[in-house]
Amino acid sequence: xMLDTLETLCCLEGVSGGEDEVxxxxxxxxxxxxxxxxxxxLGNLMVFKKGAVxxxxxxxxxxxxxxxxxxxxxxxxxxxxRFDQAGGIDRRVIIGKKxxxxxxxxxxxxxxxxxxxxxxxxxxxxxxxxxxFIDIGxxxxxxxxxxxxxxxxxxxxxxxxxxxxxFVKAKxxxxxxxxxxxVELIESELPxxxxxxxxxxxxxxxxxxxxxxxxxxxxxxxxxxGTTAADIPGxxxxxxxxxxxxxxxxxxxxxGTIYDKDLRATLIRLAEENGIPWQTKSMIAGGTDGSVxxxxxxxxxxxxxxxxxxNIHSPACVAKISECxxxxxxxxxxxxxxxx
Amino acid sequence: xELAELTKCLSGLSGPSGFEESVREYISxxxxxxxxxxxxxxLGNMIxxxxxxxxxxxxxxxxxxxxxxxFIVTGAKDGFLSxxxxxxxxxxxxxxxxxxxxxxxxxxxxxxxMPPHVLTVEEKSKAIExxxxxIDVGLTQExxxxxxxxxxxxxxxxxxxxxxxxxxxxxxxxxxxxxAVIIKAFERLAAQELNADxxxxxxxxxxxxxxxxxxxxxxxxxxxxxxxDVTHGRTPDGKEALTDCGKGAAIGIGPNINTALARQxxxxxxEKKIPYQPEAVPGGNxxxxxxAIQVARTGVVTALxxxxxxxxxxxxxxxxISDMExxxxxxxxxVESLEV
Numbered sequence: 001x002m003l004d005t006l007e008t009l010c011c012l013e014g015v016s017g018g019e020d021e022v023x024x025x026x027x028x029x030x031x032x033x034x035x036x037x038x039x040x041x042l043g044n045l046m047v048f049k050k051g052a053v054x055x056x057x058x059x060x061x062x063x064x065x066x067x068x069x070x071x072x073x074x075x076x077x078x079x080x081x082r083f084d085q086a087g088g089i090d091r092r093v094i095i096g097k098k099x100x101x102x103x104x105x106x107x108x109x110x111x112x113x114x115x116x117x118x119x120x121x122x123x124x125x126x127x128x129x130x131x132x133f134i135d136i137g138x139x140x141x142x143x144x145x146x147x148x149x150x151x152x153x154x155x156x157x158x159x160x161x162x163x164x165x166x167f168v169k170a171k172x173x174x175x176x177x178x179x180x181x182x183v184e185l186i187e188s189e190l191p192x193x194x195x196x197x198x199x200x201x202x203x204x205x206x207x208x209x210x211x212x213x214x215x216x217x218x219x220x221x222x223x224x225x226g227t228t229a230a231d232i233p234g235x236x237x238x239x240x241x242x243x244x245x246x247x248x249x250x251x252x253x254x255x256g257t258i259y260d261k262d263l264r265a266t267l268i269r270l271a272e273e274n275g276i277p278w279q280t281k282s283m284i285a286g287g288t289d290g291s292v293x294x295x296x297x298x299x300x301x302x303x304x305x306x307x308x309x310x311n312i313h314s315p316a317c318v319a320k321i322s323e324c325x326x327x328x329x330x331x332x333x334x335x336x337x338x339x340x
Numbered sequence: 341x342e343l344a345e346l347t348k349c350l351s352g353l354s355g356p357s358g359f360e361e362s363v364r365e366y367i368s369x370x371x372x373x374x375x376x377x378x379x380x381x382x383l384g385n386m387i388x389x390x391x392x393x394x395x396x397x398x399x400x401x402x403x404x405x406x407x408x409x410x411f412i413v414t415g416a417k418d419g420f421l422s423x424x425x426x427x428x429x430x431x432x433x434x435x436x437x438x439x440x441x442x443x444x445x446x447x448x449x450x451x452x453x454m455p456p457h458v459l460t461v462e463e464k465s466k467a468i469e470x471x472x473x474x475i476d477v478g479l480t481q482e483x484x485x486x487x488x489x490x491x492x493x494x495x496x497x498x499x500x501x502x503x504x505x506x507x508x509x510x511x512x513x514x515x516x517x518x519x520a521v522i523i524k525a526f527e528r529l530a531a532q533e534l535n536a537d538x539x540x541x542x543x544x545x546x547x548x549x550x551x552x553x554x555x556x557x558x559x560x561x562x563x564x565x566x567x568x569d570v571t572h573g574r575t576p577d578g579k580e581a582l583t584d585c586g587k588g589a590a591i592g593i594g595p596n597i598n599t600a601l602a603r604q605x606x607x608x609x610x611e612k613k614i615p616y617q618p619e620a621v622p623g624g625n626x627x628x629x630x631x632a633i634q635v636a637r638t639g640v641v642t643a644l645x646x647x648x649x650x651x652x653x654x655x656x657x658x659x660x661i662s663d664m665e666x667x668x669x670x671x672x673x674x675v676e677s678l679e680v
Contacts, residue, residue: 021585080576090456098501098509107501109509113578114652115430121392122622124467126432126448133576133648135658137504139586161438163448169438175428179375229453233417233474241458310476312457314436316450318476 002325003168005029006180007160010170013100015153016204016302019043022065026179026198030186044212045198047182051190053339059329060195060207060218060300061185062179062289064202065223067171068313070094070154072101075145079138081108083154084129087203091129093314101136102152108136117192156315161234166321167244173317175202176306178224181328185335192339202289206256209289213296220263220301222334223290224327226319227281227306238282242308244320247277248327249306253284256291263303270333276326279308282314305330341370343524343668344661347508349378350516353502354442356410356426357548359493360384363406363516367542374530375540385556388540390530394405394680399537401562401640402522402671403553403571403629405546408512409653410483411494413441413475420474421449423494427547432467433654438497439475443488448497449475454474498655506661507585513657515546518568521664525671535680546629553629557636564601565642566671569628570618570659583648587659588615589666592644596634601643602614605674610675615666619646645670 014022023045031037036048038302045065068087075081081101085091094110102109110132115123132152138144156171163169182196195216200208213221231243242249250267252259271278294302307327310318341349355363364386368378375388386406391397409427416422416552435453440446451473456464475494477484500510508517519542526540539560544552546569557565572578573585583590589609593602609616625631626644634642645667650658 016457057633076576078576088456090435090453090459092432092464092468093453096430096433096651096656098498098656107503107509109503109651109656109658111575111577111651111656111658112432112654113575113581114572114619114650114654115428115432116652117572117578123431126465126467127577131577135503135575137507137509137658139505143504159438161448164476165480167476167478169448169450228457230454230458231474232452232454233420233422234472235454237459241455271610277508285455310452310455311436312452312455316436316438318450318452318478 002180002184002217003321003330006324007185009171009176009179010047010160011158013155014067015155016066016201018153019065019200026183029183033186038215040211042208042211043200044208045217046212047186047196049186049190049194049196052190055338057219058217059192059338060197060221061182062197062199062221062223062293063182064175064199064289065179066200066203068203072148072150072152072154074150075141077141079140079144081134081148083134086153089313091126097315098157099134099154100135101154102148104147106136106147111135118219126275129155167318168321169316169318171317173309173319174226174312177226177324177327179318181224181331184328185331193253193338194335199289206289206292210292213293217297218300221293222331223288223302223304224331225288225304225306226309226312228286229308229310236329241283241285242281244277244308244310246279248323248330249281249308250278251281251304254287255284256287257294257302260301261301263301266337267303267305267334270337271330274333276330282339343664347517347520348484348500351510351512354440355406355408355491356495357545360406360544371540374527380560381556383552383555384442384544385552386542386555388526392534394535396680397535397537398563400675401539401541401560401565401568402525403541403565403633404518404522405515405629406519406542407544407547408495409547413488413490413492413494415490416481417474419479419481419484419596420476421484421488422474428653430653431470434470434473435468439494440497441475441477441488442493447477447488449477451523452476486663488603489512496655498587502599503658506611507658508661509656509658511655513659514570514652517659517664518570521667522568525668528672529675532677533566536675536678538675540642543629550629550632554632557633557640561637562640565633565640567628567630567633567642567644568667569646570649570652571646572652573650575650582619583617585648586660587617588660588663589670590617590619590646590648592619592621592626592646594621595624596621596630597644598641601641605643605670608673609670614669
């Protein structure tokens with residue numbers, strides 16, 4: 001169930017600032033189960049659901065709907081699209097990839113001149129993003145302009161593949177995995193009242209969460225994320241950050257947040273009591289909506305519960321299916337604990 | 341099958357240099373009804389012949405290669421497969437790339453890359469050396485070595501899609517698009533009364549040095565050869581290419597090509613109003629099978645007709661269907677015009 005939801009969500013397009021398709025789908029799923037639904041000018045979707053008890057503290061779960069992608073900045077006379085990035089992308093994963101441009105989902109490819117025509121030096125370097133282009137097969141600017149526009153968002157290829165010993169490949173696992181966990185929770189009976197914030201624009205600086213947190217004003221918040229795994233041959237020890245197959249990730253700190261120690265200790269205890277493997281990050285890398293939620297208004301206790309993702313911020317994110325399921329399991333245990 | 345549909349089918353088959361079985365089998369069975377004789381030689385070339393039955397008839401050889409660039413498994417580390425190259429792979433295409441490992445049964449894999457969060461600006465601007473890249477098949481070391489032992493071939497996992505108006509985009513269009521062209525030309529010619537014997541050679545191992553065509557041309561001893569391969573079409577970053585996609589068949593002119601035959605082809609294109617563009621081919625080596633075939637036995641009158649293609653040796657090669665049709669028409673018109 002969790003996996004089906006995740007796969008459906010990953011196929012939707014929601015590059016930062018254009019999360020509509022994701023929001024519409026989630027709204028449709030949660031509408032029959034919600035007690036209150038809010039949206040705001042940033043496009044956040046905030047869902048309240050009553051549980052068995054109303055805890056003293058206001059509890060919020062948080063996951064972002066947006067994904068990294070590209071944005072069209074210029075259309076050349078010969079019909080090619082220049083672009084910039086929306087969110088932090090390693091430009092090495094863009095070149096030679098299929099993409100979908102704008103609301104019309106026009107197929108394009110990020111072209112580059114053939115390797116045969118490059119110098120030895122050029123082959124070792126990557127073109128700057130400003131020198132890359134998208135080819136949608138338009139013969140000139142006029143033909144391109146009939147299909148796409150400056151400002152159109154561009155998403156990666158949306159094919160989902162299950163492979164190997166329980167792995168899934170998709171774009172946007174960061175952070176549709178968190179969204180899937182929240183959708184599954186909303187569709188179930190909850191141990192306590194809870195707000196769910198499906199936020200926008202995390203990848204460009206937690207813009208959505210900044211205002212969603214002010215709207216909900218949580219006392220306690222749990223951020224559900226996909227996080228940086230670098231566990232590939234050639235990296236050793238701490239450089240691997242976290243490892244697929246070593247459990248859900250309970251970070252103590254990242255570039256934006258020092259997580260609440262007591263809250264994190266509770267999550268660790270719940271994981272261990274319930275046989276859920278967990279790990280932490282061995283490098284202070286990345287950030288989450290937790291940074292703005294923690295410092296919103298008079299402040300909140302914040303922890304993060306993440307799934308390790310290889311090739312994060314690329315068209316070929318890889319996650320361990322059992323760890324996506326464990327994120328849901330531990331989030332549910334967390335809510336049960338909040339009910340006490 | 342229509343030309344575009346056949347091209348899509350051929351593009352989807354897996355056949356890196358030296359491992360072309362599935363492509364050969366598909367084409368052999370496809371051409372069965374049209375040819376008098378179909379055979380395979382020691383290098384795996386697919387040879388289909390249609391004889392005109394006339395005394396003193398010349399043998400016209402049509403060549404396109406069936407192999408594609410790819411990879412070969414060289415070992416495994418922590419369950420991730422290390423690999424070497426089959427042909428001129430562009431190493432910049434590899435990070436976060438989906439591949440198909442041609443084991444039995446085939447395995448889906450992703451070439452993993454480091455997350456951008458832990459990289460320096462300098463690291464992100466450099467191509468990654470292939471010996472630092474690994475294929476993630478989601479298996480343990482023991483499972484990986486068993487499922488995909490050393491010597492297992494690998495290709496890009498990519499489909500072939502329609503792009504814009506009348507264009508195709510996918511892997512291995514170099515040279516399966518041209519294989520489709522000579523198959524369609526052979527089919528058309530085989531259905532009529534001719535004054536020449538025709539041979540459709542879909543050759544192996546072009547990408548590693550024109551090896552298949554070298555022995556096939558020796559064995560077949562043709563009088564005239566028309567080699568059909570791809571050439572670079574202009575792109576915004578590759579204006580130095582000598583042809584444009586969509587402007588017709590590129591008829592090669594240079595030392596590797598028989599000048600009289602090239603002139604005949606140009607005259608034929610003019611007469612029949614077939615779109616064409618002359619392409620200068622400097623030096624003695626066109627980088628195609630024409631290099632091997634021209635000097636087979638005591639020499640072969642050889643022409644090179646090229647299909648303009650963008651982004652050669654990537655999984656997103658782009659061709660215009662109208663250019664492919666022009667080459668089919670040109671070959672057919674030329675062979676039809678021959679007298680005994």
